[in-house]
Amino acid sequence: MVLMPGITVAHVDLNLLVALDALLEEGSVQGAADRLHLTQPAMSRALARLRRATGDEILVRTGRTMTPTPRAVELREQVGDLVARARDVLSPVREVDLAALTRVFTVQGHDALVAALAPALVQALSDEAPRAAVRFLGEAPADTPGLARGQVDLEVGAGTSRGPDLRQEVVGEDRVVLVMRAGHRLSRGRLTPARLVTARHLSVSRRGHLTGAVDEALLTQGLRREVLAALPTSGAALTTVASSDAVAVVAERLCGPLISALGLTVRTLPLDLPPAPVVLAWHRRFDADPAHRWLRDHARTALVAALEG
Numbered sequence: 527m528v529l530m531p532g533i534t535v536a537h538v539d540l541n542l543l544v545a546l547d548a549l550l551e552e553g554s555v556q557g558a559a560d561r562l563h564l565t566q567p568a569m570s571r572a573l574a575r576l577r578r579a580t581g582d583e584i585l586v587r588t589g590r591t592m593t594p595t596p597r598a599v600e601l602r603e604q605v606g607d608l609v610a611r612a613r614d615v616l617s618p619v620r621e622v623d624l625a626a627l628t629r630v631f632t633v634q635g636h637d638a639l640v641a642a643l644a645p646a647l648v649q650a651l652s653d654e655a656p657r658a659a660v661r662f663l664g665e666a667p668a669d670t671p672g673l674a675r676g677q678v679d680l681e682v683g684a685g686t687s688r689g690p691d692l693r694q695e696v697v698g699e700d701r702v703v704l705v706m707r708a709g710h711r712l713s714r715g716r717l718t719p720a721r722l723v724t725a726r727h728l729s730v731s732r733r734g735h736l737t738g739a740v741d742e743a744l745l746t747q748g749l750r751r752e753v754l755a756a757l758p759t760s761g762a763a764l765t766t767v768a769s770s771d772a773v774a775v776v777a778e779r780l781c782g783p784l785i786s787a788l789g790l791t792v793r794t795l796p797l798d799l800p801p802a803p804v805v806l807a808w809h810r811r812f813d814a815d816p817a818h819r820w821l822r823d824h825a826r827t828a829l830v831a832a833l834e835g
Contacts, residue, residue: 542572544562549585553593602690624658634681636759638760643682647660680806693813695822699803706791710725712773719747723744739800743799806822
């Protein structure tokens, strides 16, 4: 830290770093005040002091919202790391007493990933942390600030969460395949892109998109497919496939148990599609939290086991 002549660290209010971190994360005075359990006037005063100390506006009003200045954007990750490191320095290293843990974890994600996680996490809670609980949430139709706001402990998906305050760990990947009911005409003979587009398709999309990577790959060959419907989960798509002539593209190993239970036929796609990544995401505030680390470890183990099938 470079200080002006005559100014020492003793003259610097390090609490301002915590306030700056909250303001940059929340993007509003009220949101930062709520996070730090302060009143809005107190947070406004902290922002005024930050402006004087840095010589920068930090946040400027744009209509009904506040926008960070270029200097604030530059500071965001640096300040976040400083606050996290300070918190780690001032927090004793400790182990969690799982038997006494009464925490409720919230895990949000793709239905196939939740299905792979749930049995293992429920068993781990029963065996190791019987007083704790886990709440599973499906994917929201739009990106939400659940991780940033502390409403979600762990997110499992394809790595769509963004931001300098979020951690992401790729635990593996899964091949996408074409699934159809037994006896479907595409279950026999050579499957080509031209034959693929003769079937009626279902799209799996939390946002309700009718097109995606499959359509982009087909367009490179001058082909288009007919998409009958978009369904929010793989489970809903597979159940529909089982009772219709529609086909769907899903993750092979993660959806394997339901594919087998429904007696569906799996075929390799005649398209060059990348495998689907499987990603754990969490907020950096939980990096050193032993209970959260326990949750991540069990989630990672369960997902790796599901991917190895």
